[in-house]
Structure formats: structure tokens, C-alpha cells
Amino acid sequence: MEDDAGERSSFVIGLIENRAKEVGVAAFDLRLASLHLSQYIETSSSYQNTKTLLQFYDPMVIIVSPNKLAPDGMVGVSELADRFYATVKKVVMARGCFDDTKGAVLIKNLAAKEPSALGLDTSYKQYYLCLAAAAATIKWIEAEKGVIITSHSLLVTFNGSFAHMNIDATSVQNLEIIEPLHSTLWGTSNKKRSLLNMLKTTKTVGGSRLLRANLLQPLKDIETINARLDCLDELMSNEQLFFGLAQVLSKFPKESDRVLCHFCFKPRKITNKVMGVDYARKSQVLVSSIILLKTALDALPLLSKVLKDAKCFLLANVYKSVCENEKYAAIRRRIGEVIDEDVLHARVPFVARTQQCFAVKAGIDGLLDIARRSFCDTSEAIHNLANKYREDFKLPNLKLPFNNRKGFYFSIPHKDIQGKLPSQFIQVLKHGNNLHCSTLELASLNVRNKSAAAECYIRTEVCLEELVDAIREDVSALTLLAEVLCLLDMIVNSFAHAISTKPVDRYTRPEFTGKLLLSGIIAHEFGYNGPMAIDAGRHPILETIHNDFVPNNIFLSQASNMVLIIGPNMSGKSTYLQQVCLIVILAQIGCYVPARFSTLRVVDRIFTRMGTVDNLESNSSTFMTEMKETAFIMQNVSQRYLIVMDELGRATSSSDGFAIAWSCCEHLLSLKAYTIFATHMENLSELVTVYPNVKILHFDVDIKNNRLDFKFQLKDGARHVPHYGLLLAEVAGLPSSVIETARNITSRITEKEVKRMEVNCIQYQPIQMAYHVAQRLICLKYSSQDEDSIREALHNLKDSYIHGRL
Numbered sequence: 001m002e003d004d005a006g007e008r009s010s011f012v013i014g015l016i017e018n019r020a021k022e023v024g025v026a027a028f029d030l031r032l033a034s035l036h037l038s039q040y041i042e043t044s045s046s047y048q049n050t051k052t053l054l055q056f057y058d059p060m061v062i063i064v065s066p067n068k069l070a071p072d073g074m075v076g077v078s079e080l081a082d083r084f085y086a087t088v089k090k091v092v093m094a095r096g097c098f099d100d101t102k103g104a105v106l107i108k109n110l111a112a113k114e115p116s117a118l119g120l121d122t123s124y125k126q127y128y129l130c131l132a133a134a135a136a137t138i139k140w141i142e143a144e145k146g147v148i149i150t151s152h153s154l155l156v157t158f159n160g161s162f163a164h165m166n167i168d169a170t171s172v173q174n175l176e177i178i179e180p181l182h183s184t185l186w187g188t189s190n191k192k193r194s195l196l197n198m199l200k201t202t203k204t205v206g207g208s209r210l211l212r213a214n215l216l217q218p219l220k221d222i223e224t225i226n227a228r229l230d231c232l233d234e235l236m237s238n239e240q241l242f243f244g245l246a247q248v249l250s251k252f253p254k255e256s257d258r259v260l261c262h263f264c265f266k267p268r269k270i271t272n273k274v275m276g277v278d279y280a281r282k283s284q285v286l287v288s289s290i291i292l293l294k295t296a297l298d299a300l301p302l303l304s305k306v307l308k309d310a311k312c313f314l315l316a317n318v319y320k321s322v323c324e325n326e327k328y329a330a331i332r333r334r335i336g337e338v339i340d341e342d343v344l345h346a347r348v349p350f351v352a353r354t355q356q357c358f359a360v361k362a363g364i365d366g367l368l369d370i371a372r373r374s375f376c377d378t379s380e381a382i383h384n385l386a387n388k389y390r391e392d393f394k395l396p397n398l399k400l401p402f403n404n405r406k407g408f409y410f411s412i413p414h415k416d417i418q419g420k421l422p423s424q425f426i427q428v429l430k431h432g433n434n435l436h437c438s439t440l441e442l443a444s445l446n447v448r449n450k451s452a453a454a455e456c457y458i459r460t461e462v463c464l465e466e467l468v469d470a471i472r473e474d475v476s477a478l479t480l481l482a483e484v485l486c487l488l489d490m491i492v493n494s495f496a497h498a499i500s501t502k503p504v505d506r507y508t509r510p511e512f513t514g515k516l517l518l519s520g521i522i523a524h525e526f527g528y529n530g531p532m533a534i535d536a537g538r539h540p541i542l543e544t545i546h547n548d549f550v551p552n553n554i555f556l557s558q559a560s561n562m563v564l565i566i567g568p569n570m571s572g573k574s575t576y577l578q579q580v581c582l583i584v585i586l587a588q589i590g591c592y593v594p595a596r597f598s599t600l601r602v603v604d605r606i607f608t609r610m611g612t613v614d615n616l617e618s619n620s621s622t623f624m625t626e627m628k629e630t631a632f633i634m635q636n637v638s639q640r641y642l643i644v645m646d647e648l649g650r651a652t653s654s655s656d657g658f659a660i661a662w663s664c665c666e667h668l669l670s671l672k673a674y675t676i677f678a679t680h681m682e683n684l685s686e687l688v689t690v691y692p693n694v695k696i697l698h699f700d701v702d703i704k705n706n707r708l709d710f711k712f713q714l715k716d717g718a719r720h721v722p723h724y725g726l727l728l729a730e731v732a733g734l735p736s737s738v739i740e741t742a743r744n745i746t747s748r749i750t751e752k753e754v755k756r757m758e759v760n761c762i763q764y765q766p767i768q769m770a771y772h773v774a775q776r777l778i779c780l781k782y783s784s785q786d787e788d789s790i791r792e793a794l795h796n797l798k799d800s801y802i803h804g805r806l
């Protein structure tokens with residue numbers, strides 16, 4: 001639709017809730033003509049799930065019902081919209097518009113696929129909230145835009161958000177997925193330093209929107225992830241295919257997705273209301289859409305040529321479903337019957353206007369030909385007028401720019417005007433080194449030129465009526481083409497581009513455990529709870545800034561599902577936590593990752609508590625925010641989650657903070673989720689004496705000349721770095737007398753602590769080792785390795801045990 005251009009959001013969201021904490025969401029994408037339905041129980045009183053969805057969709061309109069149905073203690077989605085999305089247009093529709101029965105009928109009629117494929121027809125009563133939201137949303141769109149949605153044209157997904165990895169809104173900020181934090185880890189805020197900005201080399205608006213959507217909701221389906229990874233394998237090993245595809249994609253208009261979906265919306269029959277809303281403009285959009293569609297269809301044979309020999313499933317499937325699809329050639333033939341072959345899509349406004357006026361072949365409509373003549377005459381008169389002014393007023397550098405709003409105007413360099421501008425020139429505006437202006441004569445010619453163009457558009461629309469109806473019959477083919485172009489743009493221009501611009505093997509393909517093991521006991525034991533191992537992983541963004549970025553490993557498994565990382569300030573803890581999460585996200589969007597090797601299990605949800613984000617809710621102290629975020633994690637955690645906690649408990653008294661951190665760790669250790677916990681509290685390493693499934697690591701630091709020398713290297717076990725806080729405080733410029741006093745106090749405390757830790761470690765090491773041996777033996781029991789490999793593994797295990805390397 002014409003008013004959803006550019007990268008502005010194109011989502012209209014209907015929201016409704018009941019008193020049982022259930023929320024129904026219908027998110028309608030006007031650009032892609034798709035509708036995404038979700039219904040879920042809101043788990044927190046601060047609406048974390050709803051906020052996450054709203055952040056994901058970034059709506060331009062939120063539709064809510066007037067009555068407050070929120071459960072006690074919750075503000076209600078309507079107020080949520082007011083508080084957090086004050087700049088987004090809010091529409092309140094009568095409760096009756098949220099009609100679930102009507103929603104079900106609409107979905108049945110409008111969805112491109114049978115609703116049974118969505119699980120809606122049999123059990124829709126259960127999902128009445130999202131259907132009610134859908135009814136209201138569709139009603140608003142049809143009324144507001146003056147359109148009727150074409151039957152069986154909508155791409156409908158159900159429960160969309162939960163078929164994907166869930167990253168809550170706070171974690172999106174903490175991990176700097178979309179935008180860098182104001183106080184970034186690296187000092188000044190820089191737009192380049194978010195994962196989205198790093199990957200945003202897509203060439204189309206649809207491609208970058210798909211990329212954003214993927215980063216906010218990575219995939220969970222291993223088959224789809226692997227299909228993308230297979231595609232990247234092929235692109236990386238076949239340069240001709242990679243460059244060929246990149247080149248062909250550039251031949252498709254940037255706005256292909258929006259235009260292809262234009263045909264899903266059928267304008268209502270002309271009513272006074274619609275006539276009043278610049279009817280000519282609507283006709284112009286239609287003509288421009290047809291020209292864009294022609295340009296896109298003309299590029300399809302080139303795509304077929306490049307993809308003909310592609311091997312991977314994804315590209316072969318695109319070839320089969322799009323390139324070999326007869327429907328596109330048929331549509332192109334129909335377009336050729338009415339539209340002039342030479343007409344091209346143009347971005348320069350006046351060229352585009354001329355192409356649109358001359359789109360339909362000459363001789364098809366007499367009135368159109370007359371309107372064109374008038375358009376040409378007025379355009380010529382305007383150019384003649386400019387020539388006349390150049391000569392009469394001695395203004396050889398007078399230019400005649402055009403924009404859609406103003407029409408033609410004059411642009412005169414300031415330096416060419418000796419004294420005053422002649423009085424004929426009106427509406428004078430300074431614009432850089434030029435003056436922009438008009439004259440009465442130009443204004444009158446502009447009006448005539450514009451109305452001649454408007455007449456052309458309206459007549460053209462009449463000529464295109466049959467063609468447009470024919471195109472609408474195959475609208476699902478156009479939606480498919482739009483989807484495919486966005487996906488290819490993301491994979492080729494973003495993923496493959498990012499990998500290929502790095503030195504060879506900097507990015508590698510992640511492996512996923514789970515699929516192969518999904519049978520019987522092995523699936524149960526290891527499939528869903530397979531290990532997460534990253535060898536020589538790097539931070540995808542920071543490594544581009546630091547030439548000497550130090551890679552680090554991680555290993556999490558059922559036997560060791562928590563890693564506790566200890567290290568002084570500035571040693572690299574927060575960077576490491578971010579790094580692991582970003583690698584998991586990259587892997588689950590189907591991209592290679594910055595690591596030498598990685599084996600991952602699919603993560604359902606990432607939770608982070610990193611303490612760097614400003615609190616959005618007023619009246620919450622740093623500590624309360626920290627506790628609220630932690631409570632949210634604790635209440636929602638389940639086994640395939642990845643939890644990342646940075647310095648929990650630092651915002652209160654040290655004893656309470658330690659107690660909270662310890663008990664949170666104990667709680668998390670009792671679950672199957674994987675947790676990475678970074679802390680300054682060295683005493684927390686004593687957890688290892690009680691829980692064999694926690695692994696302690698530390699960031700290596702040397703002390704040279706009373707200065708900390710950071711190695712950024714993770715090492716096994718805990719290491720006590722004496723007085724690192726004092727050393728850093730000294731560097732920061734605290735007076736030496738203050739430092740001296742502080743040093744005396746801390747040395748007395750820490751000596752005692754260290755001794756106690758050493759005793760405990762020695763005492764509990766054998767228990768730890770026995771536990772790890774047992775776990776590895778269980779793994780070996782279920783492994784499918786041959787006898788020799790098992791023998792070798794047992795040998796290695798024995799060696800590791802003897803040398804205390806477990």
C-alpha cells in the first residue's frame with residue numbers, strides 16, 4: 001500500500017486480553033500482506049511477553065478494546081500501549097469488533113493456505129482471543145485503507161512467536177541485537193555496533209526487515225536452520241553461484257516485496273469518500289506497481305539461469321517453486337498485452353511520472369492519448385519557460401528540479417544573483433548554496449501538468465482493470481515471490497556477504513545436536529540436552545574493532561550445566577557473555593558463526609541479566625530492577641533455555657548480594673537449563689564444593705609493575721587476583737592515601753578467604769572428578785562409536801583422571 005513506504009513499520013497490531021492473563025495478538029503486515037496470530041498466557045505483571053512481541057513487530061498502529069479486562073494487579077494492554085508506545089497510533093475499537101466467530105470466518109476466507117494447516121478450524125474456540133484480535137484488525141485495515149482483502153491471498157501464521165526462539169525485550173537491549181546500548185561496553189555509542197547493523201548489508205527493504213525479524217526471533221526448527229546453512233555451504237564453495245545470485249538480486253526492484261503484495265488489497269468501488277482521498281494518487285500507485293511487477297518478472301529468467309544447477313535444498317526449492325512456475329510467465333504475458341515493452345521502473349521522480357503516464361500501449365484508449373498530449377505539452381512549456389528565464393535574466397545555471405510534492409521549481413545558485421532576485425520569482429527559500437523558487441507562470445503550468453498526469457493515471461487504471469483482476473487471481477504466487485526475494489536477499493547479501501568478507505575460516509558452520517539423536521533413550525538423554533560447545537569463539541562485533549581479539553571456548557552439558565566465571569573488572573566477562581549469546585543467535589538464524597568449531601543445542605529462549613540497561617519503569621531502583629529481571633527469569637525458566645547473568649547481587653549489601661547470588665545459582669543448578677554466571681564474588685566458587693555440575697572458570701590476569709595486565713583468556717578453576725579493585729582505582733586516580741588505607745583493610749580480609757577456599761577445593765576435588773568420570777562413562781555407553789574409538793576414549797579418560805584434567 002502506498003503509504004507504507006521505506007523502512008517504516010508496516011504492522012497493524014490488534015491486542016486483546018481476558019481476566020485469566022491470556023493475551024491474543026493479531027499482527028497484520030501491510031507490506032507483506034501477512035497476518036501473524038499469537039495467543040499466550042502473560043507470565044509477568046509487567047507484560048514481558050507482550051512487550052517482546054511489540055518490540056518485534058514495531059507496530060505503526062495498535063488496536064485495543066475500550067474495556068479494561070486485565071487481571072487484577074495488571075495494568076491492561078491498553079495502558080501498556082499508552083505507557084510504552086506513546087508515539088504509536090492507538091486505535092480503540094468497540095468490544096463488538098473483537099468478534100472471534102467473525103475472525104474465524106475471515107481467516108478461512110482470506111488465508112492463502114487452508115486454516116487446518118494452522119490448526120485453527122478444529123480448535124479455534126480455544127484460540128478465540130487471537131481470532132477476535134484478527135477480526136478487529138482486518139476490519140480496521142479494510143475501512144481505513146478503503147480496500148477489500150483479496151480472498152485466499154493472506155499468508156497467515158499461527159502462534160508465530162513461539163515457534164521461534166524467544167528473546168525478551170531486556171535481553172534484546174543487553175545483547176545489543178538491534179541497537180547498541182547508550183553506555184556500550186566499548187565506551188561511546190556507535191550505530192555500527194549492533195548485530196543488526198553489522199549484518200545489514202541487505203539490498204531490499206524486505207530483506208532488512210526479514211533480517212531484523214530473524215535476529216529478534218531466531219529459528220528453532222533444525223531442518224530450516226540446516227537448509228540455510230547448506231545454502232551457505234554451497235554459496236561459499238561456488239563463487240560463480242554466489243556472485244551470480246548477488247548480481248541477479250540487484251536486478252529486482254528494491255521495493256519488490258511491497259509491490260507484489262499490493263495486489264492482495266483490492267480498492268473498494270469508487271465512493272465519494274474514496275474519490276475525496278486523492279483518487280489519482282491511488283491510480284498512480286497501481287500503475288507504478290504494475291511497472292515494478294513487470295521489472296521483477298523480467299528479472300526472473302535471470303534468476304532461473306543462475307539457480308539452474310544449484311544443489312542445496314533451499315535454492316533447488318526456489319528454482320522449482322518459483323523459476324519453474326508457469327504462473328509468472330503467464331502473468332508477464334498478460335502484462336505485455338497492455339503495457340508498453342519499453343516502460344521501465346525509474347526512481348527519479350519525473351522520469352517515473354513520465355514512465356507511468358506512458359505505461360499503457362498507445363492506441364488502447366483515446367482519452368488516455370489526449371491526456372498524454374496535454375501532459376507532454378505542459379512539460380515542454382515548463383522547460384521552455386526555464387530556458388526563457390535563463391536568457392532573460394542571465395541565469396545560465398538556473399536548474400529545473402522536480403519533486404512529487406511541489407512539482408517543478410527553480411534552483412538558482414546564490415552566487416549567480418547579483419543584487420536582488422527579479423520580482424517575478426516567488427516562494428523563495430534558501431537551500432544550501434542555492435535559492436529554490438517559483439513564478440506565477442510556473443505554478444500555473446505545474447497545476448496543468450499535474451492534472452494532465454492525474455488524468456493519465458485514472459485512464460490508465462481503467463485500461464488496467466482486467467489485467468489487475470487477472471493478476472489478483474494468482475496473488476499467492478506473487479506473495480511467494482516476495483517471500484523468496486526477501487529470503488535470498490538476507491542469505492546472499494547479508495549472511496554470505498558477512499562470511500565472505502572475513503578471512504577464510506573465520507566463520508564456520510555450527511553443528512546442531514538433536515535431530516540425529518531424536519530416537520528413544522538417546523534422544524531423551526542427549527537430544528534435547530545435547531552439549532553446547534564453542535571452540536575459539538569470538539565476539540562478532542568486537543572482533544572487528546580489536547585486531548587482537550582473544551578467542552575463548554565454552555562447554556556446557558547436562559553434567560556441567562553451569563559455568564561460573566570469575567575475573568576482575570575489565571577482564572572480559574561481559575564481552576564473553578554477550579559473545580556466547582550472539583553466537584547462539586547467529587547459529588539459529590542459519591548463519592555461520594565466529595568460532596573455530598561449534599556444536600550447539602537448539603535454545604528455546606535466551607534470558608539475560610546484565611545490569612546495563614536503564615530501567616524503563618519509573619520508581620524502580622537499580623536493585624529492584626535487578627531483582628525484577630531475576631524474578632522473571634526464575635519464574636519462566638525451563639530446560640532448553642540459556643541464562644546469562646552478569647554480576648547478580650552487586651546492587652545491595654555485600655552479604656545479602658552474596659546470599660542472593662548463591663541461592664539463585666543453587667536454584668538454576670537444580671534445573672536443566674544452561675547458565676553462564678559472571679561474578680566478582682570469588683566466594684561463589686565454593687559452589688563447586690557442593691555441586692558437581694558447576695564449572696568454575698576465570699579470566700587470566702597478570703600483575704606487572706603494580707598494574708593489571710589483561711590476557712582475556714579463560715582458564716579453568718578459580719584464581720584469586722589480589723586487590724584488583726584497588727589497582728584499577730589507582731589507575732582511575734584515587735588519592736594514594738585513600739588507596740593505602742583501603743589496601744590495609746582488604747589484605748586482612750582476603751587472606752583469610754583465600755585459605756578457606758584452597759582447603760575446600762582440595763577437599764572436594766575427588767568428588768568432582770568422580771562425578772565427571774561417571775557422566776563421561778554414561779555418554780560412552782550410549783554413543784554409536786566403534787569399539788576402537790571407545791577404547792581410545794576410555795584411555796583418554798583415564799589419562800585425564802590421573803592428571804587431574806577433568
Ligand SMILES: Nc1ncnc2c1ncn2[C@@H]1O[C@H](COP(=O)(O)OP(=O)(O)OP(=O)(O)O)[C@@H](O)[C@H]1O
Nearest residue numbers: 185186548549550568569570571572573574575712
Ligand atoms: N576476548 C577479548 N579480546 C580482546 N579484548 C577484549 C576481550 N574481551 C574484552 N575485551 C576488552 O576488554 C574490555 C572490558 O571487557 P568487559 O567489559 O567485558 O569486562 P568485564 O570483566 O565485564 O568488566 P566489569 O566487571 O568491570 O564489568 C572491553 O571493552 C574490550 O575492549
